[in-house]
Structures are given as structure tokens and as C-alpha cells.
Amino acid sequence: MALRSLGAIKAILFDKDGTLVDFDRTWFGISKELARRSSGGDEAKARALLDKGGYDWAARHFRANSVIAAGTVEDIVDLWHPDVSRDDRAALIREYNDYCVHEGARAAVAVDGLRETLEALRDQGYSLGIATNDSEAGARATAEALGLTALFHSFIGYDTVPRPKPHPDPLLFFAEKLGLEPRQIAMVGDNLHDLETAHAAGAGLAVGVLSGNSPRDALEPHADVVLDSVADLPGLFAAG
Template identity: 80%
Template sequence: MMAHMPLRAIRAILFDKDGTLVDFNRTWFGISKELARRSAGGDEAKARALLEEGGYDWEAKRFRANSVIAAGTVEDVVDLWHPDASEADRAALIREYNDYCVSEGARAAVAIDGLQGALEALRREGYLLGIATNDSEAGARATAEALGLTNLFHTFIGYDTALRPKPHPDPVHHFARATGLEAWNIAMVGDNPHDMETARAADAGYAIGVLSGNSSREVLEPLADAVLPSVADLPAFLASSNKRPVIEKVRT
């Protein structure tokens, strides 16, 4: 897919969190397994089945791209595993899952190799950085704090921040308002198709897929303007434009 904006138009970068900034499988398998065990009342076979239903491929030992656990919200997981819950029980489960994910997601977070150096390089070049995750905003902030990255980010957006989560355009539009930029000044970076779909729905300037998460190049390439091995490669990719960001809208 051809980019509809040149790289020199990009002034801010909105990152997915899990699979993009942190290693999804190493960070979230244990957390998801514990939540599945709770949902199954301690029945290990049922917990295993719930994990598979949520998107874990036991043979490949990883979560499938765009699966409920890999790409959905806590609300999506609760609805999948507790379809008959009453409204009150559903709300209580969402609170319980959110609280657990905030604390354990931060404690277990494993950064993608080269992450801090890449983010620092992008900030030195003047890019504004944000996180848009289908985790909660509190979860995004807690993970950034645990990894010592909080001061590098301008904005944190969870599924509970904007009106609608990814793949809707709302996270990009929220970031645009927060930074005072236009959507076409923003590059969206993520490891799942829904990240690329968010960029397209919002008319973001660039959609960049990374292979550090759960999606293959074959899955991402039809949706992305570029596919990189990881965010560690992003500074060099953006520098390839060899131009300062521009303020006027230029379409190719």
C-alpha cells in the first residue's frame, strides 16, 4: 500500500504498546493464563481451552494476530469468557481484570530490544510520542513507568480514554487534539492489523507495521505503508527522508 503522505510530513508517532513496545508473548502469557484459570474456577483443562479461545496457539506457543487477547480490550476478554454474566458481574470482572493487568502488566513487562535508545533518538529529532493501546490508560502509564520511559511520551491513550478503541480512528484523533497536530502529521506504529486499520480509518499520515509481535510480514504488508523488524529500526527509517518535518499538507 502506498503511503499517502511523505515521511517529512510526520511530526508525531503513536505506538501500540503490546507487541510493539513490549514483548507480547513474554509479558502477557502468564497474565492471561492466570486470568483464564480464575475464569475457569481453577479447572486447568478449561483454562487451557479459554486461552485457546482467546487466541493462544499452543502448538506455536504464541498468540495469534488480531485475536481477542492480542488485539482486544479487557471488556472483549470478559465478554468472550463470561458471555452470560449479569451487568453487575460483568462490571466487577472488568474492574478485577483491569486491576490485575495494570499491576502485573507493569511488573512482567519485557521491553523490545533497543526500545529506550530508539525512543530517545526520536525525541532528539523532535517527534512527539504517544501510546495507543487496547489495554487501559492506567496500564499504559504503569508499564511506561516500570520501564523508565514515562518522560519520553506526550500522551497515553487506553481503550478507556478515547470514545472508541482501536481499530476505530478515535485514538489517532485524540492524539492529534492532544498534540495540536493533524492526523496526517501522525505515524501509527503497531504489530497487529487493527493498528494499521486505525491509521487508515483516521487518515493518519503513515501506517508502519513491526514484526516484533504476533503478525507476520504477509499479514501486515497489505495494510501498512512500511513494515520494519521492530521499533529499534524506526529512527533510521524516518531519517531516510533526510528532511525536517513540514507543516503544510502534501499528498503523493
């Protein structure tokens, strides 16, 4: 990583699940219930749907870059219900979104030291945002449930921009809202689609974190730096 680039960073755009929120502890129960509904209560089928969506039953966590870990609600509906009509698909997306907004906020488990980290970054002068492949309402509800809303300038969901991560749209949207160039923004996330968004948008820094589903060797080829968690960010920027 070129440390000289840190001085140009004025804002930080965070992924939500796996980066700010413990993904498995927050989303396993939610995903299991959605799979149960999708299977009509057939537990074996629900288990198979979770496996298809990316849950590793032996390792007891979601696989990196799997549909549930990295995709949108629309991706999950399309995976689990490939043959439904257009109207039924739209109804399922609404149902899943509503459930995820409510339950995602209720079940949210923040990563260790999250509030202190965000406050430190704010005090260092950085504008903060969330870009998630959850809905914008889900991002806002989770931040509200954790008491963190005031620390963020922007909440960007898959439904906020024309194209979600890994496309550049979320970061470009954030840059426009702040009146910054993409090179002045650091993108932080636990999956490849976060880093791909950073590169596609021309972000100034692509930061991988190990608090989510991806191992170091999966992130390092695509990241400027890989940290254990967001808690390491204030020290990183202070050193730069």
C-alpha cells in the first residue's frame, strides 16, 4: 500500500454486514427463517436452500462471496425462486425486504469497538457512509438500532443506486453527495465485491477486513491493505 495516499482520503464508505455488523451472528437466523418460509416449512429443503445460498454447515458460517453473504434480496429471491412469475417475484422481494429491515435491525450485533471506532474516525475529520447490498431502509434501521445514525452522512442500499456493488455506483453516489472525487474516498469491506466497487469507481483506497466471511488470502490480491477489523482504521489513518 502507498501510505502517501492516506493523506488524500477525506471520507470512508463502509460495507455493513461483515464489516460493521457480525454477519453470521446477525444473519444466520434471518436467512434460516426465510429459507423455511421458501420451503413451505420443509426443514430438509430449507437446509438445502441455505446451502445453495452459501451457508457452510460443516464450518458453521457463510461462504465468502456467496449469494447470501454478498448478494441482494433480489439475488436471493432469484436463486430460491427461479420459476416464479414477474408479479410473484416482486411480491417476494417486498416480503423479504420488509422482513430483513425489521429483523436485521432487531438482531444486529455490532463488531467489537464499533462505536468507539466510528467516533474516532469522525473526530479525525472523516465523513462516513454505508454502502450495502441490503436495502437502504435496512441500513438505516440497523444504524438506528445500534444508536449510530448520527455518525453517518449517507446510507446507500442496493435500491438507492441503479446498480449495486460490485458496480461503482454506490461509491460514485457517495462522492457526489459529499462533493468529493472518488480518489478521496476509502472503501472498506469484507468481501471481494466491496473491493471491486472501490477499483471500479477509482477510490483512493481499498481496505479489506477479516471480520466477515473472507480469508486474508482472498482479499489481499485486491486490497491496498487488509486489517483485522475496522477497529484498526483510526490507527492506520493516524499513522499516515
